[in-house]
Amino acid sequence: MTAIALRPPQVVMRLQRLGAAHPTRLSFLRQLIRRAAKERWRVRKERFELDDHGFGRAVYAVETPGRIYSLVAFSTPLDDDKRSDRVIAQAWDTSYVLYDGLPDAAEIARLEENAPLQEAGRFTNRELVLARANKSVRLFEAVAAALAQGRQPVEEQLLGVGYLLRTTAVYGNGKFGIADRDEIASRPELSGSFQAEMLTIWLIRSFTLDLVDHIAHRRNPTGAARLAPDLRRALGVGNATGLGMAPFLVRHPLLTHSWFLARETALARVRAEPHAGEAERKAFSGALADLRQRVARWHSDDIRQSAATRSLADDLDTLAENLDHLLTKPRPWDALYRFAEEQFSLEGQEACVALILEPHGALIDELGETMKADETPGHAIDGSMSCGTLRQAILDCYSWATSIDFAGPAANARFWYVSAEKLEPRLGERFEEDGAELEQPLATARDAINLAAALAQGPASSRVAEFLLRRPEWRHAVRRAQIVASFPYAEIHDNLIAADLRPVDILRAKLAFFGARSFDPRSDRWLRIALFGGEPLIEDVASTAPDGEAA
Structure with missing residues (x-):
C-alpha cells in the first residue's frame, strides 16, 4: 500500500485552519472514555x-x-x-x-x-x-x-x-x-x-x-x-x-508537535486505505448524521462563527449527497478528503478530517499514546551548530514569515505580557498601552526573522555557542529555531502580534484536542465551549x- 504524505505544517498550522478545528477520536476525553470502557x-x-x-x-x-x-x-x-x-x-x-x-x-x-x-x-x-x-x-x-x-x-x-x-x-x-x-x-x-x-x-x-x-x-x-x-x-x-490559555500551544512546542503529528499521521493512514468496508461505511454514516444534528443545534452570536456554522451545515449536506459515490472510488477516504479540500470551507474540511478518522479506531487509536512529550528538562541548545546552518534552517522553517514587515505598525501591533494581578497571559496594544517592556517571548516569527538577520552579521562558519556568548539575548530564539527545525508542527505559521490576530483561533485548536464542541466565541479573546x-x-x-x- 502506497503511503500518503502528511499535510504539511504550512497548511495545518495556519491560524484560520486552527480556528476551524474539530474534535476527533484521538481527542483526550475520547481516549479516557475508551480506557474506562476497556478496563x-x-x-x-x-x-x-x-x-x-x-x-x-x-x-x-x-x-x-x-x-x-x-x-x-x-x-x-x-x-x-x-x-x-x-x-x-x-x-x-x-x-x-x-x-x-x-x-x-x-x-x-x-x-x-x-x-x-x-x-x-x-x-x-x-x-x-x-x-x-x-x-x-x-x-x-x-x-x-x-x-x-x-x-x-x-x-x-x-x-x-x-x-x-x-x-x-x-x-x-x-x-x-x-x-x-x-x-x-x-x-x-x-x-x-x-x-x-x-x-x-x-x-x-x-x-x-x-x-x-x-x-x-x-x-x-x-x-x-x-x-x-x-x-x-x-x-x-x-x-x-x-487569553490565559492562548499561549499554551506556543509555550509547549514539543507537546504541540506531538498532538498535531499524531492527528496528521492518523489522517494519512486512513486516506491510504484501499477500500471502505461495510462496517466503516456504516460508522461514517452514523458519525455524519450525528454531526449534522449537532451543527443544527450549534448557535453563536459571533458573526464569523455563525457564518462558518452555516457553511459547515451546507458542506455536510453536500457530503451526504455525494457519500455513496465517493466511497466507491479507489482509496475512498482519500477521495472523500480531496472532495472536501476542493469544495468545502475550512470549517467543513476540518470536520471532514474528524469524520474520516471516526470509523478507524483499530488503525489509529494507538497514536494516542504518542500525544505527549517530556518538556521538563527543556531543549538543550546545540552550540556546535554553525551560524550559517542555523540561519538557513530559520529561513527554511520560517519562509512564510520572511515577507512580513515587522517594523510596520500592523505587524507589530500587539505584545503579550503576564498580568501582575492573576499571573495570567494578557495581550496589550503596543502603540496604545504602556507595558511593552514586559513583553513575553511569544512573537516567535518576529524573533526568528530578527535572529536570522543577527546571524548574518557574523561569519557563517562560526559556532552558535560563540554567537550566544556575544549575544545572549538571542538564546530563546536560538532554542526555538532548533526545535522547529526538528519538530515541524511545533510552530504556528502566523504572526502572533499582528493587529488582526484572533486569539480564539489558538484557543479553539487546543480545545478541539481536549474534545470540545459547540465553540461560541464571545469576542476575539475568549469563547465558551462544551465538553x-x-x-x-x-x-x-x-x-x-x-x-x-x-x-
Whole structure:
C-alpha cells in the first residue's frame, strides 16, 4: 500500500485552519472514555449530602485497575452579582477536587475549608486537580422548575446551550500546591495528556445532572421527574476559556508537535486505505448524521462563527449527497478528503478530517499514546551548530514569515505580557498601552526573522555557542529555531502580534484536542465551549460497584 504524505505544517498550522478545528477520536476525553470502557472502571456515589437547595458536598469514587480516584464536590450559595466567568472572580457556585484515593471525614472537612477558596486555599499532593464552576443560571433554574413540576424541560432550549454548569478553571500540574505532573505521569490511566483533568470534568458532569435532579425532587418529593436519559447524555459541561490559555500551544512546542503529528499521521493512514468496508461505511454514516444534528443545534452570536456554522451545515449536506459515490472510488477516504479540500470551507474540511478518522479506531487509536512529550528538562541548545546552518534552517522553517514587515505598525501591533494581578497571559496594544517592556517571548516569527538577520552579521562558519556568548539575548530564539527545525508542527505559521490576530483561533485548536464542541466565541479573546456533550456518561461506561449506587 502506497503511503500518503502528511499535510504539511504550512497548511495545518495556519491560524484560520486552527480556528476551524474539530474534535476527533484521538481527542483526550475520547481516549479516557475508551480506557474506562476497556478496563471496566467501577464508579459509585460515595456521599451525596445536599440540602433542599442543593448546597452541601458529594463524593464520587472511581476505581481503576490500579487505584481509586474521587471527585470531591462542594455546592455553596452565591449571590447573582458575584457570579462571573472571569478568572479574577472570588466565588463560585461549585468547587471540586480530584482526590488521589478515597478521602475520609477529616480529609473532606479539610477540603471543604479550602476547595471553595480555590487559589487562596491550601492543598497537598493528594489533590490532583482543582476546579470550579458556575450555573448557567436561567437554564439551570428552568430545568429544575420543569422537573419539579413532573415534566421534562424544553429540549430545544436545553440542547441549544448544551450544559447546566460552566467551569471557569480546571487546574492541574502542581498549581497552587496540588500534585505535580511527575507524581502521576507513570500511572497508565493518567499518563496521557490531560487525563486527570478530563476525568474531573467527566465526573463533574454527573454531579451536575444529579444536582438538578436532587433540587427538583426536594421541591416536589412525590411528583418530580428525573431528567430523561437521552437529555442527560446530550448535556455536557460548559467552559469559559480566555487569553490565559492562548499561549499554551506556543509555550509547549514539543507537546504541540506531538498532538498535531499524531492527528496528521492518523489522517494519512486512513486516506491510504484501499477500500471502505461495510462496517466503516456504516460508522461514517452514523458519525455524519450525528454531526449534522449537532451543527443544527450549534448557535453563536459571533458573526464569523455563525457564518462558518452555516457553511459547515451546507458542506455536510453536500457530503451526504455525494457519500455513496465517493466511497466507491479507489482509496475512498482519500477521495472523500480531496472532495472536501476542493469544495468545502475550512470549517467543513476540518470536520471532514474528524469524520474520516471516526470509523478507524483499530488503525489509529494507538497514536494516542504518542500525544505527549517530556518538556521538563527543556531543549538543550546545540552550540556546535554553525551560524550559517542555523540561519538557513530559520529561513527554511520560517519562509512564510520572511515577507512580513515587522517594523510596520500592523505587524507589530500587539505584545503579550503576564498580568501582575492573576499571573495570567494578557495581550496589550503596543502603540496604545504602556507595558511593552514586559513583553513575553511569544512573537516567535518576529524573533526568528530578527535572529536570522543577527546571524548574518557574523561569519557563517562560526559556532552558535560563540554567537550566544556575544549575544545572549538571542538564546530563546536560538532554542526555538532548533526545535522547529526538528519538530515541524511545533510552530504556528502566523504572526502572533499582528493587529488582526484572533486569539480564539489558538484557543479553539487546543480545545478541539481536549474534545470540545459547540465553540461560541464571545469576542476575539475568549469563547465558551462544551465538553462531553453527547458522549457516554461515566456511569454508562464504568461498571457500578455492587454495594454502591451509580453516580
